[in-house]
Amino acid sequence: MKLSLQWKWMMAIFTAGALVLLLMAFYLGSRLTGYFEASFENRWRRELRLAGQQLAATQIDSLTLADADHWSDTTGEILGMRVTLVDLDGFVQGDSEISLADLPEIENHGNRPEIRQAIATGFGKSRRFSTTIDRDLYYLAIPFGQPPDYSGVLRIAVQASEIEDSLSQIRQLVWVAGGMGFTLLLIIGFTMSRSFAAQLLQMVAAAKQMARRDFSTKINVTTNDELAVLGTALNQMGEDLQHHVWEITRERDQLQTILNSMVEGVMVTDSEGMILLTNNAFEKIMSIQKDVIGKSAIDVVRSPELQEARESAIRQRQDSFVAMEVTQSVRRQLEAYVAVLGSKREPVGVVTVFHDVTRVAHLEKVRRDFVANVSHELRTPLTAIKGYVETLLDGENIERAKVRDFLGTVLRHSDRMSKLVEDLLHLSRLESVEQNEGLQNIDLCRTVEGVADSFAKANGHKGSQVELDLPHTLSPVMAVANDIESALENLVDNATKYGAEGGPITIRVREFDSEIQVSVIDRGDGIPTEEQGRIFERFYRVDKARSRSLGGTGLGLSIVKHTIQSHNGRVWVTSQVGVGSTFTFALPKAAVPAAGQN
Numbered sequence: 001m002k003l004s005l006q007w008k009w010m011m012a013i014f015t016a017g018a019l020v021l022l023l024m025a026f027y028l029g030s031r032l033t034g035y036f037e038a039s040f041e042n043r044w045r046r047e048l049r050l051a052g053q054q055l056a057a058t059q060i061d062s063l064t065l066a067d068a069d070h071w072s073d074t075t076g077e078i079l080g081m082r083v084t085l086v087d088l089d090g091f092v093q094g095d096s097e098i099s100l101a102d103l104p105e106i107e108n109h110g111n112r113p114e115i116r117q118a119i120a121t122g123f124g125k126s127r128r129f130s131t132t133i134d135r136d137l138y139y140l141a142i143p144f145g146q147p148p149d150y151s152g153v154l155r156i157a158v159q160a161s162e163i164e165d166s167l168s169q170i171r172q173l174v175w176v177a178g179g180m181g182f183t184l185l186l187i188i189g190f191t192m193s194r195s196f197a198a199q200l201l202q203m204v205a206a207a208k209q210m211a212r213r214d215f216s217t218k219i220n221v222t223t224n225d226e227l228a229v230l231g232t233a234l235n236q237m238g239e240d241l242q243h244h245v246w247e248i249t250r251e252r253d254q255l256q257t258i259l260n261s262m263v264e265g266v267m268v269t270d271s272e273g274m275i276l277l278t279n280n281a282f283e284k285i286m287s288i289q290k291d292v293i294g295k296s297a298i299d300v301v302r303s304p305e306l307q308e309a310r311e312s313a314i315r316q317r318q319d320s321f322v323a324m325e326v327t328q329s330v331r332r333q334l335e336a337y338v339a340v341l342g343s344k345r346e347p348v349g350v351v352t353v354f355h356d357v358t359r360v361a362h363l364e365k366v367r368r369d370f371v372a373n374v375s376h377e378l379r380t381p382l383t384a385i386k387g388y389v390e391t392l393l394d395g396e397n398i399e400r401a402k403v404r405d406f407l408g409t410v411l412r413h414s415d416r417m418s419k420l421v422e423d424l425l426h427l428s429r430l431e432s433v434e435q436n437e438g439l440q441n442i443d444l445c446r447t448v449e450g451v452a453d454s455f456a457k458a459n460g461h462k463g464s465q466v467e468l469d470l471p472h473t474l475s476p477v478m479a480v481a482n483d484i485e486s487a488l489e490n491l492v493d494n495a496t497k498y499g500a501e502g503g504p505i506t507i508r509v510r511e512f513d514s515e516i517q518v519s520v521i522d523r524g525d526g527i528p529t530e531e532q533g534r535i536f537e538r539f540y541r542v543d544k545a546r547s548r549s550l551g552g553t554g555l556g557l558s559i560v561k562h563t564i565q566s567h568n569g570r571v572w573v574t575s576q577v578g579v580g581s582t583f584t585f586a587l588p589k590a591a592v593p594a595a596g597q598n
Contacts, residue, residue, distance in 0.1 A: 013185065013186065013189035013193065014186065017182045017185045017186065017189075018182070021178040021179075021181070021182050024174070024178060025171070025174055025175060028174050032167060032170050032171075032174075033167055036163055036166055036167055037163060040158070040162070040163055041138075041140070044081075044138070044140050044156060044158060045123075045140065047081075047156065048140050048142055048154070048156050049142070051075050051079065051083065051154060051156065052142050052144055052154050054075065055071070055075075055085075055144050055154055058071065065094070066100055068085050068093040068094035069093070069094035069095065069100045069103065070094070071085070071094060072084065072085055072093075072094030072095055072096045073094075075096065076096025077096065079156065081096075081156050081157060081158050082095070082096050082156065082157035082158075083095070083096045083154070083155070083156055083157075084096070084109075084154075084156075085152060085153075085154060086109045086110075086115055086141075086152055086153045086155060087151070087152040088119070088150060088151070088152055088153075089108075089110060090108040090109045090110020090111070090112075090115065091108060091109075091110075092109055093152065109155075112126070112139070113126045114126045114139040114140065114141040114155060115141055115153050115155065117141070118141035118142055118143050118153050118155075119143055119153060122142065122143060122147075123140075123141070123142055124139075124140070124141040124142075124153075125138070125140045125141070126138075126139045127139070127160065130157070135159055135160075136160040136161070137157040137158065137159060138157065138158045138159075138160055138163075139155055139156075140155065140156050140157075140158075141153050141154065141155035141156075142154055196227070199219075199223075199227050199231065200227070202219055202220065202231075203219055203230065203231060203234055205217065206218070206219050206234055206235075206238065207234065210237075210238050210241060213245060215238045215239070215241060215242035215245075217238075218235055218238070219232075219234055219235050221235075256279070259277075259279035259280075259281075260279050260281070262279060262281055263281055263356075264281055264353050264354060264355055264356075265278075265279065265281040265282030265283075265284070265285040265286070265353070265354035265356070266278065266279045266282055266351065266352070266353055267282050267300075267301070267351075267352045267354070268341065268349060268350070268352075269297045269310065269349050269352070270348065270349040271314055271347065271349055271350075273296055273297045273298060274294060274295070274296060274297070275292050275293055275294065275295055275296070275297055275300065276293065276349065277293070278292060278293070282354060285334070285354055285356050286300065286301060286326070287330070288300070297310065297352075301326060302326070303324045303326055305322050305323075305324040306322060306324055306336055306338075306352070308322075309321075309336065309338045310338055310350050310352070312338075313338045313339070313347075313350050314340070314347055314350060317344045317345070317347060318344075319337070319338060319339045319340060320337075320338045321335070321336070321337055322335075322336050322338065323335050323336075324336065331358075332356055332358045333356075333358045333360075333361045334354050334355065334356060334357065334358075335354070335355040335357055336352050336353065336355070337352070337353045338350055338351075338352050339351045339352075339353070378417060378420070380413075381413030381416050381417050382413075384409060384410075384413045385410050385413050385414065388406040388407075388409055388410050389410065391406060392406055392407075420555070439478050439479060439480060440478070440479075440481065441476035441477070441478060441590050442476060442477060442478075442479055442481045442484065443474060443476055444484070444509055444516055444518060445470045445471070445474050445509060447481065447484055447485050447488060448468060448470065448488065448507050448518065449468065449470075450485065451485060451488045451489055451492055451507075452466040452468055452492075452507060454489070455489075455492055455493075455496070464496045464499060464502060464505050465504045465505065466492065466505050466506075466507060467504050467505065467506045467507070468506075468507050469506060469507070469509070470509050471511060474509065474511055474516065475511060475516065475589045475590065476589070476590045477516055477567075477587040477588065477589060477590050478567075478588075478590040478591070479567050479587060483563050483566075483567075484563070484567070484587075486559070486563065487559070487560045487564060487585065488507075488520070490556040490557070490559060490560050491520040491560060491583045491585075492505060492507070492520055493556065494520075494556055494557065494583070495520050495521075495522035495524070495583070496522075498522065498524045498525070498581070499522030499523055499524040499580070500522070500523045500524050500580075503522065504523065505520065505521065505522050506519075506520075506521040507519070507520055507521075508521065511589075512586075514588060514589060515569075515586045515587060515588050515589060516586065516587055516589060517584055517586045518585055518586075518587075519582050519583065519584040520582070520584075521580065522580050522582075523579070523580040524580050524581060525577065525578065526575045526576050526577040526578055526579055526580055526581055527573065527575040527577070527581055528577055529575075532573055532574075532575060535557060535573055536557045536558055536560070536561040536571070536573075537558060538555055538558045560583075560585065564585045564586075564587070567587055567588075568587075568588055569585055569586050569587040569588065570585065571583070571584065571586075572584055
């Protein structure tokens with residue numbers, strides 16, 4: 001059973017009070033017994049001397065047995081005690097509590113201790129049980145007559161109950177007074193302990209609130225003792241803790257805000273490799289969806305290179321740099337700077353800063369591919385042009401027909417380079433200039449019909465037929481008409497080049513809640529699934545030999561993608577090998593003006 005502080009205090013007071021009361025009762029009982037025995041003895045001595053003086057005034061030697069017994073009875077009645085006269089031979093001459101007829105039957109008193117002591121020293125006393133009268137008595141005796149030739153001994157006897165009754169009353173008073181004092185002590189102790197415990201409990205409650213980071217509770221100090229000093233100290237400590245916690249929280253929030261605003265991922269680990277802190281960029285880079293604080297870094301970032309760099313930083317007390325590749329949900333190229341946390345002499349952990357260089361690496365690869373592709377695309381026509389021109393310059397007897405054929409080839413390659421440069425410039429304009437001029441509400445159905453008519457009238461398209469699947473009514477879109485028309489022409493041109501020989505090409509327009517989708521469908525060989533993700537890259541060709549033989553620059557689909565994206569739209573392809581391909585772009589609808597507005 002768990003006792004409260006107040007009841008523990010009360011138990012201590014009760015135990016102390018009970019011990020004090022018992023010690024006091026035993027001490028006072030012992031002292032009072034001795035005191036009352038001495039007091040009664042002094043009184044009895046005085047009465048015994050008075051009786052002795054009265055006996056000396058009589059002619060004791062001339063008294064008969066009857067006179068001596070009568071004197072004993074009279075004196076005993078006056079003193080209120082037993083009076084006995086004993087001669088020197090120990091025979092009882094008179095006794096106030098024994099009749100004259102029974103005196104001869106009384107045993108000899110010569111061996112009684114008080115009698116022998118009185119004859120020897122002039123005074124004797126003893127306490128014992130009297131078989132004569134069947135009582136516990138105190139005996140006091142003095143000799144009478146002329147010393148040293150005494151005539152006998154005068155003895156008085158007092159019942160011990162006289163002292164016991166007085167002592168019993170005194171003890172009773174002591175116990176009553178002690179009980180009252182003990183009760184008063186308990187009442188005072190209960191009141192004081194309750195007040196004391198209440199103050200302590202208030203301090204305990206305040207301390208618990210502080211442990212829960214609630215520093216609003218204040219201890220009410222009403223006294224001027226040590227508890228008041230403790231309460232004041234706790235109040236001051238609460239204010240100091242509140243200030244320190246506020247400072248730490250502010251600094252932590254500032255640090256977390258700074259970390260979360262960084263584009264670099266940050267991970268702080270202790271010397272055992274357990275994660276102490278991360279930021280949002282780290283969780284995004286590593287595609288983490290759950291809390292990783294307290295977990296092992298090697299379980300979160302599975303990279304042997306990073307683990308080795310961390311261990312090396314701790315072991316050698318030196319910062320390091322490591323490049324690595326991680327595959328969480330996606331493959332990423334990372335560069336990590338590993339710095340020792342704490343002093344170099346006694347490091348307490350490691351701070352790792354992650355730079356996501358995936359896009360940079362991709363752009364670098366795109367740049368290299370772009371330079372290589374442009375160089376390759378330009379090298380072929382330039383080589384052909386150079387070769388034919390050199391032939392024309394060196395040849396003196398070339399037939400006119402051959403010259404014309406050579407010049408036609410040079411012109412064709414020149415046109416190809418011109419188209420390539422034009423497409424590059426167009427693509428550069430789309431990437432660098434925001435599309436906000438020339439926007440107007442256009443009807444995509446009319447644009448589709450215009451492109452279809454142009455291709456129907458053109459020659460050299462392998463006899464492909466353009467079929468239209470248009471709705472009866474269509475909401476307008478906000479766009480630059482020439483750019484959308486150019487993008488659609490690129491898609492139709494792409495379908496005529498890579499579609500089935502003489503196969504139909506379908507242009508389908510569909511309206512949805514927030515956008516309008518235009519699809520160009522061919523029945524060609526289709527595009528393998530692994531190639532579909534790169535089909536809109538610059539100079540990317542599924543069948544490179546066939547693409548060049550058809551005169552394409554490899555930039556048409558890239559121009560389509562950037563054109564649609566500049567109009568806040570999207571473009572994608574769905575294809576199945578042997579069935580055909582469907583290129584679709586979607587543009588948001590134009591905002592409908594409110595009533596009364598133009």
